[in-house]
Amino acid sequence: MSDDRPPAVELRRVTKAFGDRRVLDDVSFVVPAGRSLCLLGRSGTGKSVTLKHIVGLIAPDRGEVLVEGRDITRLSSRQLAPIRQRIGFLFQNAALFDSITVGENVAFPLRRHAALDEAALRARVRQLLDDVGLGGEDDTMPAELSGGMRKRAGLARAMALSPSILLVDEPSAGLDPVTSGEVDTLLAGLRAHAGTTLIVVTHNIDSARVLGDELVFLDQGRVLAQGPVEALDRSEVPLVREFLRAHGTG
Amino acid sequence: MRARLVFTLAAAGDWALFAGRALVEAVRPPYEIAETLRQIYEMGSRSVPLIAVSGLAVGVVLSMHTRASLERFGAEALIPAGLALALVRETGPLTAGLLLSGRIGAGIGAELGAMKVTEQIDALEALAVDSFKYLVVTRVVACIVAVPLLTTVMNFTGILGGFAAESAATGMPFGMYFTHAFSLIHFSDLIPATLKTAVFGFIIASVGCHQGFTTTRGTEGVGQAATRSVVLASILLIAANVLLVRIIFFFYPA
Numbered sequence: 001m002s003d004d005r006p007p008a009v010e011l012r013r014v015t016k017a018f019g020d021r022r023v024l025d026d027v028s029f030v031v032p033a034g035r036s037l038c039l040l041g042r043s044g045t046g047k048s049v050t051l052k053h054i055v056g057l058i059a060p061d062r063g064e065v066l067v068e069g070r071d072i073t074r075l076s077s078r079q080l081a082p083i084r085q086r087i088g089f090l091f092q093n094a095a096l097f098d099s100i101t102v103g104e105n106v107a108f109p110l111r112r113h114a115a116l117d118e119a120a121l122r123a124r125v126r127q128l129l130d131d132v133g134l135g136g137e138d139d140t141m142p143a144e145l146s147g148g149m150r151k152r153a154g155l156a157r158a159m160a161l162s163p164s165i166l167l168v169d170e171p172s173a174g175l176d177p178v179t180s181g182e183v184d185t186l187l188a189g190l191r192a193h194a195g196t197t198l199i200v201v202t203h204n205i206d207s208a209r210v211l212g213d214e215l216v217f218l219d220q221g222r223v224l225a226q227g228p229v230e231a232l233d234r235s236e237v238p239l240v241r242e243f244l245r246a247h248g249t250g
Numbered sequence: 251m252r253a254r255l256v257f258t259l260a261a262a263g264d265w266a267l268f269a270g271r272a273l274v275e276a277v278r279p280p281y282e283i284a285e286t287l288r289q290i291y292e293m294g295s296r297s298v299p300l301i302a303v304s305g306l307a308v309g310v311v312l313s314m315h316t317r318a319s320l321e322r323f324g325a326e327a328l329i330p331a332g333l334a335l336a337l338v339r340e341t342g343p344l345t346a347g348l349l350l351s352g353r354i355g356a357g358i359g360a361e362l363g364a365m366k367v368t369e370q371i372d373a374l375e376a377l378a379v380d381s382f383k384y385l386v387v388t389r390v391v392a393c394i395v396a397v398p399l400l401t402t403v404m405n406f407t408g409i410l411g412g413f414a415a416e417s418a419a420t421g422m423p424f425g426m427y428f429t430h431a432f433s434l435i436h437f438s439d440l441i442p443a444t445l446k447t448a449v450f451g452f453i454i455a456s457v458g459c460h461q462g463f464t465t466t467r468g469t470e471g472v473g474q475a476a477t478r479s480v481v482l483a484s485i486l487l488i489a490a491n492v493l494l495v496r497i498i499f500f501f502y503p504a
Contacts, residue, residue, distance in 0.1 A: 055375075056375075057375055077375070077380055084375070084376060084378035085378045087376070089373070091369045091373060093368060095368060095370050095372065095373035096370075096373075097365075097370055098364075098368070098370070099361075109377045109378075112377065112378070157377075
């Protein structure tokens with residue numbers, strides 16, 4: 001099947017430093033539309049920073065970040081807005097707005113960007129919460145949710161505008177293996193049924209095997225290895241082999 | 251010492267740019283009207299009890315002091331007018347400003363600080379919402395509106411407190427007290443002094459928002475943001491008050 005669409009996301013030689021500390025060093029990768037990529041690596045290797053570059057929360061010192069073919073690195077906040085509406089972002093701790101209910105959290109992007117009347121908006125919120133297994137939790141405050149439920153609520157909010165690209169930061173962090181598996185299944189379902197491009201930061205190689213068409217292994221801000229999971233399993237790089245074996249059982 | 255001075259000046263410059271941007275963005279569309287109204291309601295309704303009770307207490311105390319002073323000169327008849335003038339021109343605005351820098355400033359610093367460290371501000375941006383307009387401009391505008399209104403509440407309850415103290419001491423009736431209280435107050439006493447608290451509101455909100463937006467180091471940083479919001483806003487407010495009183499006297503000589 002030929003696909004003339006530009007890649008959903010492309011990083012070209014992206015470099016970023018905070019003070020003296022270089023967090024990303026010449027990072028490049030391509031994620032074709034509708035495909036999925038997992039960013040792997042030890043803590044503090046720049047995985048979350050990479051995700052934030054893709055949604056324009058951080059600008060690189062050098063290099064280009066292309067979203068659906070457009071370089072976003074020099075865009076103002078206002079110019080970024082329509083691009084951000086096509087990107088969903090599930091933060092590591094869900095980043096739910098803790099002063100409003102779960103339902104209002106999910107409704108928030110719809111109220112801002114979708115021309116829906118109140119009844120249609122309520123119906124859409126209910127459907128999104130049902131999809132992530134949180135039906136009936138509309139009026140619950142975020143602080144009353146467990147870690148897994150918060151993550152699923154965050155996913156519902158990230159999916160509210162039916163984004164073409166979904167960025168997910170550590171979907172398994174702090175979750176038990178069963179809940180983690182449920183979140184992975186939700187994400188895999190989104191990719192399969194909605195054709196959403198998925199970029200997932202994870203420590204969990206089991207999640208990466210389920211979710212990633214391709215893996216990128218980062219170490220000290222550099223791409224150490226990149227390819228399908230089978231290729232990384234056969235990697236000659238000791239750290240990559242060690243990481244995949246050590247985390248192989250989840 | 252020199253490094254400390256450079257750091258302080260850099261922080262002051264950063265706040266000045268931040269506050270200036272808030273003013274510019276406030277007049278530039280799109281406007282977050284619903285959120286601004288919600289903030290005015292939140293700030294106003296939650297601060298009224300504090301301001302009203304404080305106003306009553308200040309009025310009672312001021313009345314007792316005024317009586318003690320004026321009795322020496324046999325000028326007890328001037329107590330209501332003297333108290334009202336002192337309250338409306340300076341005591342009410344400055345006390346309200348300082349109280350609200352604690353009540354509102356700390357609240358803004360802690361709320362935005364918590365949002366910063368839990369990535370809620372990043373989440374707003376990722377949802378294609380201008381976090382500066384949504385969080386900062388709305389609070390700055392709301393505070394500019396709310397503080398003069400709350401100052402008016404403090405002035406009124408202060409005069410009520412003064413009446414309570416005077417009534418207890420001399421049995422002066424309500425109508426007579428208020429007639430005397432307002433007999434010496436002119437436009438130039440009330441309006442400029444109340445309007446200057448809009449500047450206090452701007453200082454309180456812009457300092458609180460700046461501290462919140464620049465919060466680092468997790469929950470410890472949130473606490474520091476709240477504390478610094480109160481301390482810095484109070485200092486700036488007192489300094490601004492000196493300048494504003496000078497300006498008011500320039501336009502309306504005593």
